[in-house]
Amino acid sequence: MCQLLALNCKNPTDATFSFSGFTQRAGITDHHADGWGIAFFEGSDQDRGLRHFIDHLPASQSPVAELLRRYPIKSRNILAHIRKATQGDVLLENCHPFVRELWGRYWVFAHNGNLADYHPKLHGVYRPVGDTDSERAFCWIMQELAKSHASVPSVHELTLTLRELVPTIARFGNFNFLLSNGQALWTHASNQLCYLERKHPFTSARLRDQDVRIDFADHTTPDDRVAVVVTAPLTVDEAWITFAPGELATFVDGERVY
16 A cells, blocks of 8 residues: 655645655555655645646655755645555556645645545545546545535534545545645544654664664754654654554644544
Protein backbone atom coordinates (compact mmCIF):
# COMPACT_ATOMS: atom_id res chain seq x y z
CA MET A 1 0.00 0.00 0.00
CA CYS A 2 0.95 3.68 -0.14
CA GLN A 3 2.70 5.73 2.53
CA LEU A 4 1.35 8.86 4.21
CA LEU A 5 3.07 11.74 6.01
CA ALA A 6 1.58 14.87 7.57
CA LEU A 7 2.80 17.63 9.88
CA ASN A 8 0.49 19.90 11.81
CA CYS A 9 2.32 22.71 13.60
CA LYS A 10 1.63 25.64 15.89
CA ASN A 11 4.15 27.79 14.00
CA PRO A 12 5.58 27.42 10.47
CA THR A 13 7.98 24.50 10.73
CA ASP A 14 10.77 23.14 8.53
CA ALA A 15 9.72 19.74 7.16
CA THR A 16 12.96 18.89 5.34
CA PHE A 17 14.10 16.32 7.93
CA SER A 18 10.85 14.36 7.82
CA PHE A 19 10.39 14.66 4.06
CA SER A 20 13.94 13.50 3.31
CA GLY A 21 13.53 10.33 5.34
CA PHE A 22 10.04 9.72 4.01
CA THR A 23 11.10 9.82 0.33
CA GLN A 24 13.64 7.03 0.92
CA ARG A 25 10.66 4.66 1.09
CA ALA A 26 10.02 5.26 -2.59
CA GLY A 27 12.32 2.57 -3.98
CA ILE A 28 15.27 2.62 -1.55
CA THR A 29 14.09 1.33 1.84
CA ASP A 30 10.66 0.26 0.54
CA HIS A 31 8.88 -0.33 -2.77
CA HIS A 32 6.47 2.62 -3.09
CA ALA A 33 7.66 3.79 -6.51
CA ASP A 34 4.48 4.68 -8.45
CA GLY A 35 4.53 8.44 -7.95
CA TRP A 36 4.52 10.88 -5.09
CA GLY A 37 3.30 14.30 -4.04
CA ILE A 38 3.38 16.97 -1.37
CA ALA A 39 1.20 19.97 -0.54
CA PHE A 40 1.81 22.64 2.08
CA PHE A 41 -0.14 25.70 3.07
CA GLU A 42 1.47 29.13 3.08
CA GLY A 43 0.50 32.72 2.43
CA SER A 44 -1.40 34.96 4.82
CA ASP A 45 -1.96 34.36 8.51
CA GLN A 46 -5.07 32.43 7.42
CA ASP A 47 -2.91 29.90 5.50
CA ARG A 48 -5.04 30.20 2.36
CA GLY A 49 -2.14 29.81 -0.07
CA LEU A 50 -1.01 26.36 -1.18
CA ARG A 51 2.09 24.93 -2.85
CA HIS A 52 1.34 21.59 -4.53
CA PHE A 53 3.88 19.30 -6.22
CA ILE A 54 3.24 15.86 -7.74
CA ASP A 55 5.26 13.55 -9.99
CA HIS A 56 4.63 10.10 -11.49
CA LEU A 57 8.32 9.23 -11.00
CA PRO A 58 9.52 7.56 -7.75
CA ALA A 59 10.23 10.16 -5.07
CA SER A 60 13.75 8.76 -4.59
CA GLN A 61 14.53 9.52 -8.28
CA SER A 62 12.36 12.56 -8.99
CA PRO A 63 14.19 15.83 -9.75
CA VAL A 64 11.20 17.66 -8.23
CA ALA A 65 11.58 15.71 -4.97
CA GLU A 66 15.30 16.49 -4.96
CA LEU A 67 14.47 20.18 -5.30
CA LEU A 68 12.12 19.97 -2.31
CA ARG A 69 14.63 18.06 -0.19
CA ARG A 70 16.80 21.17 -0.55
CA TYR A 71 13.95 23.68 -0.35
CA PRO A 72 13.26 25.08 3.14
CA ILE A 73 9.64 23.90 3.39
CA LYS A 74 8.07 25.86 6.24
CA SER A 75 4.38 25.49 6.90
CA ARG A 76 1.83 24.80 9.61
CA ASN A 77 0.13 22.02 7.62
CA ILE A 78 2.02 19.68 5.29
CA LEU A 79 0.71 16.52 3.58
CA ALA A 80 2.86 14.10 1.58
CA HIS A 81 2.23 10.77 -0.15
CA ILE A 82 4.28 8.12 -1.92
CA ARG A 83 2.27 5.76 -4.06
CA LYS A 84 2.12 2.00 -4.53
CA ALA A 85 -0.61 1.70 -7.15
CA THR A 86 -3.61 -0.52 -6.37
CA GLN A 87 -6.20 1.20 -8.56
CA GLY A 88 -5.35 3.46 -11.50
CA ASP A 89 -2.30 3.51 -13.75
CA VAL A 90 0.98 5.22 -12.91
CA LEU A 91 -0.05 8.61 -14.24
CA LEU A 92 0.33 12.17 -13.03
CA GLU A 93 -3.44 12.59 -12.56
CA ASN A 94 -3.47 9.62 -10.15
CA CYS A 95 -0.80 11.04 -7.84
CA HIS A 96 -1.75 12.22 -4.34
CA PRO A 97 -2.33 14.58 -2.62
CA PHE A 98 -5.46 15.70 -4.44
CA VAL A 99 -6.65 19.31 -4.15
CA ARG A 100 -10.14 20.86 -4.34
CA GLU A 101 -11.71 24.17 -3.29
CA LEU A 102 -14.58 24.50 -0.83
CA TRP A 103 -15.89 27.63 0.97
CA GLY A 104 -13.04 29.69 -0.47
CA ARG A 105 -10.30 27.44 0.91
CA TYR A 106 -8.09 24.78 -0.60
CA TRP A 107 -8.61 21.24 0.72
CA VAL A 108 -5.91 18.57 0.42
CA PHE A 109 -6.41 14.81 0.67
CA ALA A 110 -4.18 11.72 0.55
CA HIS A 111 -5.19 8.07 1.01
CA ASN A 112 -3.49 4.79 1.80
CA GLY A 113 -5.50 1.62 1.23
CA ASN A 114 -7.83 -0.03 -1.24
CA LEU A 115 -11.58 0.56 -1.54
CA ALA A 116 -13.03 -2.38 -3.45
CA ASP A 117 -15.85 -1.60 -5.91
CA TYR A 118 -16.21 1.91 -4.55
CA HIS A 119 -18.17 4.08 -6.99
CA PRO A 120 -20.16 6.73 -5.08
CA LYS A 121 -22.82 8.88 -6.69
CA LEU A 122 -21.15 12.16 -7.60
CA HIS A 123 -23.69 14.66 -8.85
CA GLY A 124 -22.17 18.02 -7.97
CA VAL A 125 -19.08 19.94 -9.00
CA TYR A 126 -16.70 17.43 -7.41
CA ARG A 127 -15.62 14.89 -10.02
CA PRO A 128 -12.40 12.85 -10.27
CA VAL A 129 -9.81 13.69 -12.90
CA GLY A 130 -7.97 10.38 -12.58
CA ASP A 131 -9.28 6.87 -12.04
CA THR A 132 -8.38 6.03 -8.44
CA ASP A 133 -10.65 5.01 -5.60
CA SER A 134 -8.84 7.62 -3.51
CA GLU A 135 -9.87 10.58 -5.62
CA ARG A 136 -13.45 9.29 -5.81
CA ALA A 137 -13.55 9.13 -2.01
CA PHE A 138 -12.18 12.68 -1.72
CA CYS A 139 -14.76 14.02 -4.20
CA TRP A 140 -17.58 12.36 -2.27
CA ILE A 141 -16.35 13.83 1.03
CA MET A 142 -16.17 17.31 -0.51
CA GLN A 143 -19.64 16.90 -2.00
CA GLU A 144 -21.15 15.80 1.30
CA LEU A 145 -19.40 18.52 3.31
CA ALA A 146 -20.78 21.13 0.90
CA LYS A 147 -24.27 19.67 1.34
CA SER A 148 -23.97 19.60 5.14
CA HIS A 149 -22.82 23.19 5.71
CA ALA A 150 -23.67 26.43 3.90
CA SER A 151 -20.35 28.07 4.80
CA VAL A 152 -17.14 27.08 6.51
CA PRO A 153 -18.01 25.67 9.95
CA SER A 154 -15.78 25.40 12.98
CA VAL A 155 -13.11 22.72 13.18
CA HIS A 156 -15.19 20.97 15.81
CA GLU A 157 -18.28 20.92 13.60
CA LEU A 158 -16.24 19.60 10.69
CA THR A 159 -14.89 16.83 12.91
CA LEU A 160 -18.41 15.77 13.88
CA THR A 161 -19.53 15.75 10.23
CA LEU A 162 -16.51 13.70 9.16
CA ARG A 163 -17.22 11.17 11.90
CA GLU A 164 -20.62 10.64 10.31
CA LEU A 165 -19.31 10.43 6.73
CA VAL A 166 -16.15 8.34 7.04
CA PRO A 167 -17.75 4.98 8.03
CA THR A 168 -19.76 5.07 4.79
CA ILE A 169 -16.47 4.84 2.85
CA ALA A 170 -14.45 2.73 5.30
CA ARG A 171 -16.77 -0.26 4.91
CA PHE A 172 -15.38 -0.72 1.38
CA GLY A 173 -11.85 -1.48 2.61
CA ASN A 174 -8.75 0.11 4.11
CA PHE A 175 -9.24 3.85 4.45
CA ASN A 176 -6.22 5.48 6.03
CA PHE A 177 -6.28 9.14 5.05
CA LEU A 178 -5.03 12.68 5.66
CA LEU A 179 -7.20 15.76 5.10
CA SER A 180 -6.46 19.44 5.69
CA ASN A 181 -7.80 22.88 4.77
CA GLY A 182 -4.92 24.80 6.36
CA GLN A 183 -6.81 25.27 9.62
CA ALA A 184 -6.51 21.74 10.95
CA LEU A 185 -5.41 18.21 10.06
CA TRP A 186 -7.88 15.32 10.08
CA THR A 187 -6.67 11.73 9.99
CA HIS A 188 -8.41 8.38 9.86
CA ALA A 189 -6.87 4.97 10.45
CA SER A 190 -8.23 1.66 9.24
CA ASN A 191 -5.20 -0.52 9.81
CA GLN A 192 -1.88 1.36 9.78
CA LEU A 193 -1.20 4.90 10.99
CA CYS A 194 0.73 6.41 13.90
CA TYR A 195 1.65 9.80 15.33
CA LEU A 196 3.68 11.72 17.87
CA GLU A 197 3.73 15.24 19.27
CA ARG A 198 6.97 17.17 19.67
CA LYS A 199 7.07 20.06 22.11
CA HIS A 200 9.39 21.84 24.54
CA PRO A 201 11.80 20.60 25.83
CA PHE A 202 12.83 19.30 22.40
CA THR A 203 15.29 16.41 22.04
CA SER A 204 17.17 14.80 19.15
CA ALA A 205 16.01 12.04 16.80
CA ARG A 206 17.46 9.78 14.10
CA LEU A 207 15.67 8.80 10.92
CA ARG A 208 14.74 5.14 10.41
CA ASP A 209 15.27 5.25 6.63
CA GLN A 210 18.39 7.40 6.44
CA ASP A 211 21.48 7.86 8.59
CA VAL A 212 20.56 11.39 9.63
CA ARG A 213 20.15 12.78 13.14
CA ILE A 214 18.84 16.18 14.19
CA ASP A 215 18.69 18.00 17.51
CA PHE A 216 15.32 19.76 17.40
CA ALA A 217 16.37 22.05 20.25
CA ASP A 218 18.74 23.79 17.82
CA HIS A 219 15.91 24.62 15.42
CA THR A 220 12.92 25.42 17.65
CA THR A 221 11.65 27.79 20.32
CA PRO A 222 9.77 26.93 23.53
CA ASP A 223 6.57 28.10 21.81
CA ASP A 224 6.81 25.53 19.00
CA ARG A 225 4.73 22.37 18.89
CA VAL A 226 4.55 19.81 16.07
CA ALA A 227 2.37 16.76 15.46
CA VAL A 228 3.66 14.22 12.94
CA VAL A 229 1.38 11.56 11.42
CA VAL A 230 2.87 8.80 9.29
CA THR A 231 2.11 5.29 8.05
CA ALA A 232 5.15 3.78 9.80
CA PRO A 233 7.44 5.53 12.33
CA LEU A 234 9.98 7.89 10.76
CA THR A 235 12.45 7.80 13.64
CA VAL A 236 13.94 5.04 15.78
CA ASP A 237 14.22 6.82 19.12
CA GLU A 238 10.85 8.52 19.65
CA ALA A 239 7.64 7.17 21.19
CA TRP A 240 5.18 6.76 18.32
CA ILE A 241 1.50 6.15 19.13
CA THR A 242 -0.51 3.78 16.93
CA PHE A 243 -4.06 4.78 16.04
CA ALA A 244 -6.80 2.28 16.80
CA PRO A 245 -8.69 0.85 13.80
CA GLY A 246 -11.56 3.16 12.88
CA GLU A 247 -10.12 6.11 14.79
CA LEU A 248 -10.61 9.61 13.37
CA ALA A 249 -8.39 12.28 14.92
CA THR A 250 -8.13 16.06 14.63
CA PHE A 251 -4.92 18.07 15.09
CA VAL A 252 -4.75 21.84 15.60
CA ASP A 253 -1.61 23.88 16.39
CA GLY A 254 0.51 20.77 16.78
CA GLU A 255 -1.62 18.83 19.21
CA ARG A 256 -4.52 16.41 19.11
CA VAL A 257 -7.89 17.94 20.02
CA TYR A 258 -11.42 16.63 20.64
